[in-house]
Amino acid sequence: KNQVEQSPQSLIILEGKNCTLQCNYTVSPFSNLRWYKQDTGRGPVSLTIMTFSENTKSNGRYTATLDADTKQSSLHITASQLSDSASYICVVSADTGGFKTIFGAGTRLFVKA
Amino acid sequence: DAGVTQSPTHLIKTRGQQVTLRCSPKSGHDTVSWYQQALGQGPQFIFQYYEEEERQRGNFPDRFSGHQFPNYSSELNVNALLLGDSALYLCASSFLGTSGTEAFFGQGTRLTVV
Numbered sequence: 097k098n099q100v101e102q103s104p105q106s107l108i109i110l111e112g113k114n115c116t117l118q119c120n121y122t123v124s125p126f127s128n129l130r131w132y133k134q135d136t137g138r139g140p141v142s143l144t145i146m147t148f149s150e151n152t153k154s155n156g157r158y159t160a161t162l163d164a165d166t167k168q169s170s171l172h173i174t175a176s177q178l179s180d181s182a183s184y185i186c187v188v189s190a191d192t193g194g195f196k197t198i199f200g201a202g203t204r205l206f207v208k209a
Numbered sequence: 210d211a212g213v214t215q216s217p218t219h220l221i222k223t224r225g226q227q228v229t230l231r232c233s234p235k236s237g238h239d240t241v242s243w244y245q246q247a248l249g250q251g252p253q254f255i256f257q258y259y260e261e262e263e264r265q266r267g268n269f270p271d272r273f274s275g276h277q278f279p280n281y282s283s284e285l286n287v288n289a290l291l292l293g294d295s296a297l298y299l300c301a302s303s304f305l306g307t308s309g310t311e312a313f314f315g316q317g318t319r320l321t322v323v
Binding site for chain 1: 213215242244249250251252253254265297299301311312313314315316317319
């Protein structure tokens, strides 16, 4: 069964600190993995997208890693800011000819001053 | 260049009624996907439209139907609304070139069924 599991479910950190969010998936055949940031009540905004051959991709203070062998990905946020408070959603696509996209439930991040 | 636009932004309907949500894709995109997102949950795939046809469908009942127009815009229709249909409905557009193409999301329509 194609699944995407994210951890932790929620996280509280102090402004300026770093954090790492985890994503494990069983989607097959794997096509790509994306991390999205979603502010409350808004549509998700793409942070990174990685294909099978990519191990790391950065977007400013956001760095995503992918281990296709263990089917794990992480999103590292450096020097967190109050505006980083949001849900971070891991999305994995399977290349099934018409491609199938599976969303994780997300990690809710709260950054406090 | 306007991104993905959805209308209306908020909507309140009574149980049993019907609702139509609208989505205009990002310029250059030909594929529209619809998602339902309950509070505190990740988006759940409803269906995807390409070339005016439903190409893929998630695990949603037939009460959920859609349409894509020649200009690639799309509608999501929900009949016989239930209280459990209350959610944020997201539209995403993409170009069905490769599966690596990024999907852009609209801001969503918040539907409340009372």
